[in-house]
Amino acid sequence: MTAKPKLDAAGVVVRLGDALIVDGAALDLRAGELTVLIGPNGAGKTTLMRALAGLIPAEGRIDIDGRSLSALTIRERARRIAYLPQGHVFHWPMPVADVVALGRYPHADAFSMPTDDDRHAVKKALAATGTETFANRPVTTLSGGERARVALARALACEAPILLADEPTVSLDPRHQLVVMELLARAAHDGGAVLAIGHDLALAARFADRIVIMDRGRLVADGKPRDVLTAERIASVFGVEAVMTDDAIGPHPILLRPL
Amino acid sequence: MTRAESSGLRLNLTLALLIIVLAVISLMVGPAALSPREALVGLFGGDGAAAIIVRDIRLPRTLLAILIGATFGLAGAALQGLLRNPLAEPALFGAPQAASVGASFVIAYGLAGATSFAVPVAGIAGALVSIGGLVAIAGRRASLSVTLLAGLALASLAGAATALILNLAPTPYAALEIAFWLLGSLEDRSVDHLLIATPFFVASWLLLALNVQAFRALTLGEDAAASLGVDVGRTRLMVVIGVALGVGASVAVAGSIGFIGLVAPHLVRRAVGSDPARVCLPATLMGAVLLIAADIGVRLVPANPNATAVEIKLGVVTALIGVPFFLAMIFRERRLLDGAPS
Incomplete structure (x- = not known):
């Protein structure tokens, strides 16, 4: 973990109107690490992620590979950061393969044909997510779990060194939650710097190399799951009484009742 | 070539051929009917009555039908791509109506x-x-109901x-002239x-064509498109200006003609796999086909010889065909309109 961070942010402040949404966040993302950002609703997780992705203006310092995010062109930024927004939105009933190929958008010129690299990246993303079996189906006809995997495949096809995923497992059944988290972990262990927002503490504890906790605009904890997820912190941040168990697999929070 | 690409190519070639055939028919049809041979001889040479009719009367009309139809077809496909909404169409946003205000003034x-x-x-x-007003009101989410309500208000x-x-027109003749032109x-x-x-048409096409690839990325929503390197704000501005140039110039020379922008993309969408970028070219060609066919139609339907107007009005025909089509589409999209965000 001594390598230079892919993404290095400090003193990040985001205001929407008069409201202070992100209040001085400091965060670094390293290659090979899956970081899960958790926190209660309205803590500012999505806003922080959008700021890190360069989609909304923010005060403070955000560096990508040692260069300021704001100094990158929109295209340079797109090649370095893949962003998977909430909700897995697909507006047109395009075939799955064409949707995944959109991940290659930052690599193509306006009128250029797909290269071998593009085709290879799309194929790899389809295979990794197990979506190649329905690659020709219109994306709007898929189930929630299938759509989530297509959305992730699209982000993976970017082959960007940084992957930011906003609630990639939301509204998925347990099996698909595990499938998606495994894919994110694999993307990290293949050398990506991955940040995912989640709500399931057990899932975060199981897969994250690192957990960052956000509460009311501030990052209040950052470290290994075992160090960060404590009964006291779950009580103070989430307002939930919990007990922590720990075994060979890792720490497991068991949530008992709202406080 | 993928299946969608080859069927798209076939479609484009068919539509282009259809435009040529319809253009020749358009040169033949009118109060003085000409044979295809007379029409073509008149077009490329000769100096008889047929040449004057073809070159001075029917050729400008035919070319305008092609240009305006193409402009509306592309404008519709572009607005639909920008707003990710198959019901987007310049006329539903009050664009021709607002252009009429400026031009009739x-x-x-x-x-x-x-x-x-x-x-x-x-x-x-x-x-x-x-x-511009509509896109500003519809905003980032561009939900179907907000877009249509704002369009209704603006129209x-x-x-x-x-x-x-019209009420304040200086003379009744001016008012009548504008009313018919509208x-x-x-x-x-x-x-x-x-x-x-x-x-203005050429400028409109260029502005819209430059953003065709962005429409494809926008299928993922504005945030994802922006993260892929689309400058969403610039795309929105260019599409608004591009559509306004095309619609404004169309209305200025031909009055208010609606619904080509709704119907044309819809007719070709399935053939190109619903791809909002790939739909643009066939929608442009289909727009030209539809308007030139409608303009041939108004010349074939006998109008009342005692009436002020010699022909059925073109805008009336496109609305008579377009509005039921629109209603059918609303019927099909009911589920989306029932509150669910598009």
Whole structure:
């Protein structure tokens, strides 16, 4: 973990109107690490992620590979950061393969044909997510779990060194939650710097190399799951009484009742 | 080539051929019917009556039908791509209506001749206000219901403003002239009309064509498209200006013609796998096919010889076909309109 961070942010402040949404966040993302950002609703997780992705203006310092995010062109930024927004939105009933190929958008010129690299990246993303079996189906006809995997495949096809995923497992059944988290972990262990927002503490504890906790605009904890997820912190941040168990697999929070 | 690409190519070639065939028919049809041979001889040479009819009367009209139809087809496909919404269409956003306000103001008060650049410029200004207003109101989410409600409001406002100009017209003749012109027609359009409108059409196509790839990325929503390197704000601005240029110039030379932008993309969408980028070219060609066919149609339907107008108005025909089509589409999209965000 001594390598230079892919993404290095400090003193990040985001205001929407008069409201202070992100209040001085400091965060670094390293290659090979899956970081899960958790926190209660309205803590500012999505806003922080959008700021890190360069989609909304923010005060403070955000560096990508040692260069300021704001100094990158929109295209340079797109090649370095893949962003998977909430909700897995697909507006047109395009075939799955064409949707995944959109991940290659930052690599193509306006009128250029797909290269071998593009085709290879799309194929790899389809295979990794197990979506190649329905690659020709219109994306709007898929189930929630299938759509989530297509959305992730699209982000993976970017082959960007940084992957930011906003609630990639939301509204998925347990099996698909595990499938998606495994894919994110694999993307990290293949050398990506991955940040995912989640709500399931057990899932975060199981897969994250690192957990960052956000509460009311501030990052209040950052470290290994075992160090960060404590009964006291779950009580103070989430307002939930919990007990922590720990075994060979890792720490497991068991949530008992709202406080 | 993928299946969608080869079927798209076949479709484009078929539509292009259809435009040529319809253009020849358009040169033949009118009060003095010509044979295909007479029409083509008149077009490429000769100096008899047929040559005058073909070159001075029917050719400008035919070319305008192609250009305006293509412009509306592309404008519809572009707005649908920008707003990720198959019901988007310039006429539903009050664009032709608002362009009519600008253009009829200029005409009613005799500020400029009907074939001066002032008319399209005023029309473009009107269209810019309505489409810009709509895209601003619809905002980032661009939900179906907000978009359509805002369009309805803008169209009503523009309609009222046009009515006001008619009410306050300096002479009843001016009012009547504007009222008929507003119904949309290509009758008696000259090369001058063609010349003042064409530069704006070309500018419109260029602005829209530059953003075709962005429409594809926008299928993932604005945030994801932005993260892929689309400058969403610039795309939105270019599409608004591009559509306004095309619609404003169309209205200035042909009055209000609606629903081509809704119908044309819909007819070709399935053949290109619903890809909002790949739909643009066939939608453009289909728009030209539809309008030139409609303009042949108005010349074949016998109008009352005692009436003021010699022909059925083109805008009336496109609305009579387009509105039921629109209602059918709403019927199919009911689930989306029932509150679910698009």
